[in-house]
Amino acid sequence: MKNKKENKLYWRRLDNSAKIFPIAAGKKYSTVFRLSVLLKEKVNVEILYEAVNKALEQYPSFRVRMKEGFFWYYLEYNPKKIIIEEEKDYPCKYIDPRKNNNYLFKITYFERKINIDIFHSLTDGNSGVMFFREIIYNYLEIVHKSELKEERRTRKIVENDTEDSYIKNYDKKAKNNSSSKKAYELKGKKIGLGGVSAIHEIIDMKALKEESKKYEATITQYLTAVLIYCMYKENYEKYKYKGNKPIKVCIPVNLKKYFPSKTMSNFFSYITLEAEIKKDNLTDFDKIIEFVKNDFNKRLKEEEIIKTMSANVKLGNNFAIKIVPLIIKKLLVRLSYIEIRKYTTITYSNIGRIGIIGKYKDYIDYFLMLIAPEPVEKIKCSSCTFENKMVFTFTSILKDNSIEKRFYKFLTDRGISVEIESNGVLDDISKEIK
Amino acid sequence: MIYPKKLSSKKGDLIFKILLFSSVLLGIILFVINKLTTPNIPWATLTNAGIIYVWITVYYSIKKNTNIAGHVMIQAIAISLLMLFIDYKLGFEKWSLNISIPIIIIIANVTMLILTIVSHKKFIRYAIYQLIIVLFSMIPVILIGEKIVENIVLSIIASSISVVNLILTLSLSAKDVKDAIIRKFHM
Numbered sequence: 001m002k003n004k005k006e007n008k009l010y011w012r013r014l015d016n017s018a019k020i021f022p023i024a025a026g027k028k029y030s031t032v033f034r035l036s037v038l039l040k041e042k043v044n045v046e047i048l049y050e051a052v053n054k055a056l057e058q059y060p061s062f063r064v065r066m067k068e069g070f071f072w073y074y075l076e077y078n079p080k081k082i083i084i085e086e087e088k089d090y091p092c093k094y095i096d097p098r099k100n101n102n103y104l105f106k107i108t109y110f111e112r113k114i115n116i117d118i119f120h121s122l123t124d125g126n127s128g129v130m131f132f133r134e135i136i137y138n139y140l141e142i143v144h145k146s147e148l149k150e151e152r153r154t155r156k157i158v159e160n161d162t163e164d165s166y167i168k169n170y171d172k173k174a175k176n177n178s179s180s181k182k183a184y185e186l187k188g189k190k191i192g193l194g195g196v197s198a199i200h201e202i203i204d205m206k207a208l209k210e211e212s213k214k215y216e217a218t219i220t221q222y223l224t225a226v227l228i229y230c231m232y233k234e235n236y237e238k239y240k241y242k243g244n245k246p247i248k249v250c251i252p253v254n255l256k257k258y259f260p261s262k263t264m265s266n267f268f269s270y271i272t273l274e275a276e277i278k279k280d281n282l283t284d285f286d287k288i289i290e291f292v293k294n295d296f297n298k299r300l301k302e303e304e305i306i307k308t309m310s311a312n313v314k315l316g317n318n319f320a321i322k323i324v325p326l327i328i329k330k331l332l333v334r335l336s337y338i339e340i341r342k343y344t345t346i347t348y349s350n351i352g353r354i355g356i357i358g359k360y361k362d363y364i365d366y367f368l369m370l371i372a373p374e375p376v377e378k379i380k381c382s383s384c385t386f387e388n389k390m391v392f393t394f395t396s397i398l399k400d401n402s403i404e405k406r407f408y409k410f411l412t413d414r415g416i417s418v419e420i421e422s423n424g425v426l427d428d429i430s431k432e433i434k
Numbered sequence: 435m436i437y438p439k440k441l442s443s444k445k446g447d448l449i450f451k452i453l454l455f456s457s458v459l460l461g462i463i464l465f466v467i468n469k470l471t472t473p474n475i476p477w478a479t480l481t482n483a484g485i486i487y488v489w490i491t492v493y494y495s496i497k498k499n500t501n502i503a504g505h506v507m508i509q510a511i512a513i514s515l516l517m518l519f520i521d522y523k524l525g526f527e528k529w530s531l532n533i534s535i536p537i538i539i540i541i542a543n544v545t546m547l548i549l550t551i552v553s554h555k556k557f558i559r560y561a562i563y564q565l566i567i568v569l570f571s572m573i574p575v576i577l578i579g580e581k582i583v584e585n586i587v588l589s590i591i592a593s594s595i596s597v598v599n600l601i602l603t604l605s606l607s608a609k610d611v612k613d614a615i616i617r618k619f620h621m
Contacts, residue, residue, distance in 0.1 A: 011617045013620060036436075038436060059554075067617075069617060069618045069619065069620060070618055070619050071619065071621050072620065072621070074617055074620065076617070086435070086438075087438055088438060110436070110437065110438055111435070111436075112436075113436050198437070200436075322621045323621065360614065368436075421436050422437075423437040424437060424439070
């Protein structure tokens with residue numbers, strides 16, 4: 001454990017990915033993602049508080065607050081207490097540091113559910129899961145002390161391992177592979193008043209696996225193809241789009257699979273699939289899935305991923321950008337951010353299986369992951385798997401939920417069992433319209 | 435049910451927006467009244483400067499996550515600018531440069547000195563503001579050099595207190611100052 005003096009002095013630079021988030025973040029671009037767990041019992045807030053504090057001792061890199069430097073933001077030790085509240089806001093909303101004792105993550109609960117909303121500057125989904133899992137383990141160990149007595153978990157402090165793995169692994173000579181073509185933007189009226197709809201499709205994993213096998217596709221490939229098909233049918237075709245912009249799907253990639261890294265900071269990149277609907281005549285599912293498989297194979301190569309990562313690192317490391325004072329960076333980024341975001345139609349992040357050991361599993365129903373939608377990327381999708389349940393989530397600011405409905409129908413028509421949960425935002429709106 | 439029935443986005447900023455709109459409206463009304471009644475005396479400019487000052491104070495108090503030293507710095511700079519503006523609008527007799535700004539600098543430095551002594555352990559959080567106040571406190575010296583200030587006694591006292599303050603700060607917390615500079619100016 002670090003002593004108080006060391007903690008007081010602890011600070012760290014933001015990693016290469018994290019630099020942009022606080023500059024661009026605000027109420028419209030929260031850059032927040034949420035992880036939730038649905039337990040089989042009601043949450044006890046006092047125990048949750050204890051569990052979070054224990055987890056913070058083990059993961060000190062989360063006990064930080066954001067500060068403004070002259071050129072960049074940075075993170076420093078946060079001596080304040082953590083705040084835990086009952087859930088009352090829309091998911092993935094901007095985390096106002098003043099109302100959260102300056103923490104960059106927010107813990108809320110509702111009945112059987114525990115949520116952690118994480119500002120992306122702090123970490124990525126992969127490390128976020130590690131921290132969240134620690135909270136859940138701690139919580140269950142306190143609640144079910146006797147039942148989990150025999151379960152042995154190696155508990156060690158994950159030191160502030162916050163090296164910037166981007167800097168360590170990028171290739172100075174790699175060429176930029178990013179596309180200069182703007183993406184098709186989903187059309188439709190927005191919910192308004194800052195409302196965010198969350199629709200969770202709880203999918204039977206076994207059936208989904210079998211179905212994707214039929215197309216010799218991975219689950220991510222299969223679901224991406226379904227998503228593109230639904231967007232094509234319920235938005236592109238429905239709104240009679242006459243332009244030539246492709247549907248571009250951004251898929252985040254966990255770089256820890258490609259490079260050795262133990263960092264708790266961000267270490268992800270992304271690939272962007274570019275579905276040229278008109279040019280390649282991608283008008284039925286079979287054609288779309290063939291396209292998705294080919295594009296995945298083309299883009300999910302180490303050298304391609306290095307190219308994307310390196311281009312971003314070079315941008316953050318550019319001397320001309322470095323020396324611009326933060327106040328001017330903020331102004332420039334905020335003015336141009338809408339334009340920057342116009343290169344993606346939708347993001348789909350699959351963080352995969354959330355592994356829980358031994359008897360701990362018995363107390364958990366399933367996990368959820370949500371990503372904040374934005375004014376340009378009006379819908380964002382995410383999924384995670386626990387046991388045989390994959391939860392595919394749509395977070396949206398569009399009033400029209402026909403893409404979500406089509407997605408559900410597509411899977412159920414193929415014999416895959418899907419249950420629906422939602423935050424009821426669109427139900428309320430449809431009632432209002434009636 | 436995995437979500438509460440009523441979800442809401444916080445509307446706290448609505449009050450802020452209403453107040454901001456009211457201030458702009460008030461500023462325009464005052465300006466129009468000024469133009470219609472006493473166009474030779476530009477008093478509305480002074481009241482509007484006062485409104486802007488109030489908003490700088492409110493904005494930094496509510497929106498910025500600044501510690502007490504940050505507020506001392508903002509107030510020192512904002513009041514000085516307000517004084518200078520009022521002086522300029524009233525014929526620029528330089529009372530702001532001769533008297534007001536040096537007094538503001540003295541008060542800011544004494545406050546920082548007390549803060550440094552009382553909250554020595556928290557000094558790393560104050561260091562950067564302290565340095566900016568010291569730099570700001572050097573303005574009277576420049577004004578003396580340029581012969582803009584006529585009454586130099588207060589200006590010399592103000593800058594001297596600032597130098598003493600800096601020396602004391604460095605001797606008490608040199609490491610903290612160095613650390614604060616590194617983290618604030620890292621590239």
